[in-house]
Amino acid sequence: MHLKRTSFAKRLGSYAPAVSLPVQPVVEGRLLRMVGLTLEAEGLRAAMGSRCLVINDDSFHPVEVEAEVMGFSGSKIFLMPVGSVAGIAPGARVVPLADNGRLPMGMSMLGRVLDGAGRALDGKGPMKAEDWVPMDGPAINPLKRDPISVPLDVGIRSINGLLTVGRGQRLGLFAGTGVGKSVLLGMMTRFTEADIIVVGLIGERGREVKEFIEHILGAEGIKRSVVVASPADDAPLMRLRAAMYCTRIAEYFRDKGKNVLLLMDSLTRFAQAQREIALAIGEPPATKGYPPSVFAKLPKLVERAGNAEAGGGSITAFYTVLSEGDDQQDPIADSARGVLDGHIVLSRRLAEEGHYPAIDIEASISRVMPSVVSEEHMRRAQQFKQLWSRFQQARDLISVGAYVPGGDRETDTAIALQPAMVGYLRQGLNDNISLAESGGHLGSIFAPAAGG
Numbered sequence: 001m002h003l004k005r006t007s008f009a010k011r012l013g014s015y016a017p018a019v020s021l022p023v024q025p026v027v028e029g030r031l032l033r034m035v036g037l038t039l040e041a042e043g044l045r046a047a048m049g050s051r052c053l054v055i056n057d058d059s060f061h062p063v064e065v066e067a068e069v070m071g072f073s074g075s076k077i078f079l080m081p082v083g084s085v086a087g088i089a090p091g092a093r094v095v096p097l098a099d100n101g102r103l104p105m106g107m108s109m110l111g112r113v114l115d116g117a118g119r120a121l122d123g124k125g126p127m128k129a130e131d132w133v134p135m136d137g138p139a140i141n142p143l144k145r146d147p148i149s150v151p152l153d154v155g156i157r158s159i160n161g162l163l164t165v166g167r168g169q170r171l172g173l174f175a176g177t178g179v180g181k182s183v184l185l186g187m188m189t190r191f192t193e194a195d196i197i198v199v200g201l202i203g204e205r206g207r208e209v210k211e212f213i214e215h216i217l218g219a220e221g222i223k224r225s226v227v228v229a230s231p232a233d234d235a236p237l238m239r240l241r242a243a244m245y246c247t248r249i250a251e252y253f254r255d256k257g258k259n260v261l262l263l264m265d266s267l268t269r270f271a272q273a274q275r276e277i278a279l280a281i282g283e284p285p286a287t288k289g290y291p292p293s294v295f296a297k298l299p300k301l302v303e304r305a306g307n308a309e310a311g312g313g314s315i316t317a318f319y320t321v322l323s324e325g326d327d328q329q330d331p332i333a334d335s336a337r338g339v340l341d342g343h344i345v346l347s348r349r350l351a352e353e354g355h356y357p358a359i360d361i362e363a364s365i366s367r368v369m370p371s372v373v374s375e376e377h378m379r380r381a382q383q384f385k386q387l388w389s390r391f392q393q394a395r396d397l398i399s400v401g402a403y404v405p406g407g408d409r410e411t412d413t414a415i416a417l418q419p420a421m422v423g424y425l426r427q428g429l430n431d432n433i434s435l436a437e438s439g440g441h442l443g444s445i446f447a448p449a450a451g452g
Contacts, residue, residue, distance in 0.1 A: 029094040032076065037235065038280040039067055039079040041094040046077055054079070056092040063087030067094075068237055071281040078281045080237045082117070103245060105252045106130030110196070113213060113227045116242035121229060135244055137251040137304055146307040148341075151372040152316055153435040155191020156184070158359050158425045160438035162381045163344060166368040167259060168307035168314040172267070172336050174323045175346035175358075181320045182208065183429065184346070184357050185263050186216030188318060189225070191432045194261035196253045197225040200246030203239050203269025206231040232269075239273040247304050254313035262305055266320040271298060271332045287331045298332070299339045342366040355426060362389050373439075380442050387414040388421055420445045 029044030031054060039054065046052055046069045056063045065088055067079035079094070104118045106129050113122040120127055148166035165171060175181045182204075189197055199217075201209050209229045217225055226249055230242035243264065250262040264270075271294050278291040286292050305317035319340065323333035337343055342365055350358035362385065370378055391414040397403040398415065405412055424441060427433065433441075 026096060026098075028096075029077070031088065031090060031092040031094055033090070034085070034088065036280050037080060037085070037276070038070075039081065039085075039088075039094075041077050041079060042075050044077065044094055044096060046096045048072075051097045052079060053095045053097055054081070054085075054088055054092050055095060056087055056089050058089060058091075061087070066097075070237075070277055073282075080235070080277055080280070082235055082237055082241075084235075102132040102134055103248060104129030104131075105133050105249065109226045109249065110224060111222050111226075113209075113229055114245075116228065116230045116234070116238045116240075116245055118245065131252070133248065133252060135241075135248060137248050138255070140306075140308065144309050146310045146312070146314075148307065148368045148371060151435055153191075153193050154188050155432040155434070156187060156357065157427050157431075157433040157438045157441065158357065158361065159344065160433065160435045161377075161424070161442045162361055162384060163342065163359075163364055163366040164369045164373050164377075164381075164435075165316065165342075165366060166372040167316055169341045169366070169368050170302055170305050170317045170319070170339075171366070172340040172343040173318055173320045173346070174333060174337075174343050175320070176322065176348055179346045179348055179351045179358055180356060181346060182212065182265060183216070185265060185318060185320065186212065187357075187429065189217060189261070189263060190221055192261050192316075193259075194316070195224070195258040197221070197261045197263070198246050198250045198253070199225060199227045200243055200262070200264040201227065201229040201231070202243050202264060202266060203230065203232050203234075203273065204265060206233065236273040236276040239269060240277065243270040243273075243301060247301060250315045250317075251304060254308050254315050257313045259313055260315045262315050262317040264317065264319045266322055267298070267302075267336055268320075268322040268332050270301065290331050295331075295335050298335050302336075302339045341368055355422070356429075357425075357427060359425065361385055361425065362392065377439050377442070380446060383446060384421065384424075384442065386410075387417055390414040391418055391421075417445060 027044050029041045032040045032042055048069055050069050052067050052069065054065045054067055065085055066082045068082065069077055070080045071078040104127055108128045108130065112120060112124065112127060115121055146168070148168045150167045152165045152167045154160060154165055159165060173181055173184065189199065201212060209231055213222065213227060228242050228246040228249065230239045246262065246264065250260045253260045271290065274294045274297050275290050278293045279285065283291040283293060302319065305315040307314045319336065321333050321336045323330045345360045345363040346358045347360040350360065390410050394403055394411050424445060
């Protein structure tokens with residue numbers, strides 16, 4: 001038997017991968033204290049936004065909890081856990097993770113329900129990722145963005161006719177609890193002309209997540225949708241991540257040239273999650289209990305939606321904001337109104353009257369409407385709003401019989417057209433009314449009045 005001779009250097013070289021050491025060893029730290037949800041660790045170096053693993057291997061069942069670096073003070077590092085912290089003890093190991101937190105993306109996401117970390121919640125197994133992308137998307141120069149010039153049909157008559165939405169617009173849906181925000185969002189999801197729908201359910205009830213998917217989206221709607229859900233019982237960091245993840249998914253599809261509809265319910269819960277984190281690591285409150293970092297994060301999140309450069313895709317975004325009744329001084333509602341391209345206000349009074357959708361036409365506005373509709377349509381919408389407002393002003397006088405017909409011509413017109421206007425604003429849950437139909441119906445309200 002003849003053995004092939006190999007040089008000593010060659011044989012030694014084959015062991016190189018096995019004995020090569022990392023350039024820099026992984027420096028572990030230890031857990032010092034935990035207050036609320038904030039973990040304090042020392043002895044390690046980790047950058048902001050990086051992830052660590054908190055390991056307690058003293059117990060019979062070793063416990064591992066993932067956490068993210070949210071701040072530091074001197075040599076101490078503040079971490080926020082992603083999941084439950086049960087089983088974590090003082091002196092637990094804190095190990096920095098090497099990966100930089102890339103998220104799975106791809107067309108296989110359509111029809112799936114994910115959590116804030118990209119894990120499947122629908123029991124259909126793991127998702128096949130085509131790309132792995134960082135959480136922060138590419139920044140678009142605002143001067144290079146394509147201007148909003150094309151109307152978007154949302155299938156709701158009062159919005160199509162009086163608050164017309166443009167493709168690439170960012171719109172806020174302002175309402176208190178139980179006024180019909182989620183139902184209105186669901187209608188928009190089913191009726192809107194979009195290639196892909198991304199739904200972010202942030203800090204909502206767990207029951208609502210299931211209802212939204214099964215009843216509102218339905219089997220047809222889910223096929224072109226991606227749902228990112230982080231219910232109210234999730235850790236605040238998970239809720240924060242979920243809001244950023246669904247925005248990142250929308251950006252990914254926009255960069256592929258798709259027209260995306262992004263629905264986020266709700267922006268207030270995102271702000272509250274950021275508030276929980278900021279207060280926990282010691283940031284001082286500034287406005288009604290909200291720290292300054294909350295108001296810094298809101299525009300960062302919202303500004304990521306909108307049109308891409310000319311010839312690219314678009315993200316039309318609807319954000320719900322919890323603002324009760326006349327409390328327009330809510331800091332989140334106020335900040336959101338400043339960064340959004342319009343707001344639709346839902347009124348509790350109208351909802352209690354059985355007026356659905358309960359859109360308060362007087363308080364709502366679409367900032368891009370003049371750019372996307374004809375002058376004739378704009379004039380009719382303004383006329384409608386004027387007459388509706390005139391009726392609301394004289395409402396108390398009319399109801400007690402103090403108003404004498406013939407006293408004011410405009411008020412007489414408003415009283416005469418009131419049933420037609422109420423009929424225009426109301427709509428059934430399953431009625432899909434196109435943009436052309438909404439415009440035609442708006443013209444037909446004033447046609448008899450103009451002739452008479």
